Amino acid sequence: MKGSYSFVSYTDSTQKTATVKALYVYLNDGTNRFKSIEIDYLNGTKNKTVYYYSALGLLDSMKSFTDGKPDYTLKYKYLHDRYISYTNNNDNSRREFIFNTLKQVATIKDFDSDNTISMYRSFKFDDKGRILTESRYKGYYTLEGKMEYTYDDSNSKTLATLKTYDGDKLTYELTRKKQGNQFIQNNKSIYGYESVGIDSYSKDGAGLSKNYTNGKMSGYFVTRKIPD
Numbered sequence: 418m419k420g421s422y423s424f425v426s427y428t429d430s431t432q433k434t435a436t437v438k439a440l441y442v443y444l445n446d447g448t449n450r451f452k453s454i455e456i457d458y459l460n461g462t463k464n465k466t467v468y469y470y471s472a473l474g475l476l477d478s479m480k481s482f483t484d485g486k487p488d489y490t491l492k493y494k495y496l497h498d499r500y501i502s503y504t505n506n507n508d509n510s511r512r513e514f515i516f517n518t519l520k521q522v523a524t525i526k527d528f529d530s531d532n533t534i535s536m537y538r539s540f541k542f543d544d545k546g547r548i549l550t551e552s553r554y555k556g557y558y559t560l561e562g563k564m565e566y567t568y569d570d571s572n573s574k575t576l577a578t579l580k581t582y583d584g585d586k587l588t589y590e591l592t593r594k595k596q597g598n599q600f601i602q603n604n605k606s607i608y609g610y611e612s613v614g615i616d617s618y619s620k621d622g623a624g625l626s627k628n629y630t631n632g633k634m635s636g637y638f639v640t641r642k643i644p645d
Contacts (some may be wrong), residue, residue, distance in 0.1 A: 419445045419620045421643040430627065430637045434460060448474070464488075521546065547574055560584070569595075 426437040440455040455465045465482045475495060481488040490505040503511035516599040517523035519542075520538040537554040551564040567578045581589035586607075593602045602614040611631055618624030621642050628636035 418449050419447055420441045420645055422622060422640055424638065424640045425641055427637040429634050432637065432639070450474075450476075456524070517545075545572070545574070562588075 418445060418588045422441045422443075424437075424439040424441060425432075425435050425448065428434040428436060436459060438457045438459065440453075442452040442454070444450045444452050451466075451468045453465060455463070457463050457524040457574045463484055467480045467482075469480070471477045473495050476493050478493065479491040481490070481612045489575060491502055492505065492596075494501045494503070499513050499515040501511055501513050508563045509532055510529070510530045511528050513526045513528070514522045515524045515526065521540070521542055523542075525536075525538040525539055526534055529535045534556055537557055539550055539552045539554070543549055543551045547564050547568055553561045553563065554593070562581065562583045564582070565578075566576060566578045569575045569577050575595070576591075576593055578593070579589075581592040588607050590605045591602060593600060595601075598617060600614075602616070604610070604612045604614070609631075610634070616624065617626075618640070623640055623642045625640070626636075626638040627634065628638070
């Protein structure tokens, strides 16, 4: 994707009541990298994130603004076996993305300001580079939960199901399938939440989504490509 896209969230398909408006701007080099994202929550709050890249094309930093005022800066540092994200608050808190031998992100570590690990996540992949499981630990040793992924078929990278567990208890399940030019996504939670999303998008990224929660329409989302 490249160029600019407008996104508007409505309460229903009449498109009379907008709840969120956004502008997504991509670099015009076909790499699907963001240049900026602007979000207007229509409640008086506006956020903007600007992306900066190094000469090698790697993400160097992200700057966040709220109502036009600088909020925070997220910076990135790249090493041979990992890359690190950290804010400009200089308190030593950070997130480390650590590669395996195939240069896949196999573990993610969150460090608090006192340099202790607050969260540890590990990923397992198949021989096609697809994530099969994501395990979440508190510190190094206490398994808190995991996520299991399946795909359309043995060669597809299109997500078919996602299951989330807290300990051994299934807490959330997502199923996704394609019908014609639409993707239909079902979400179920043990807390009584059930939703269905119907997505219809063209190859250039424009289209619409409809969301139903417990049988009632809860959102109608329109994305349009802005002419260059």
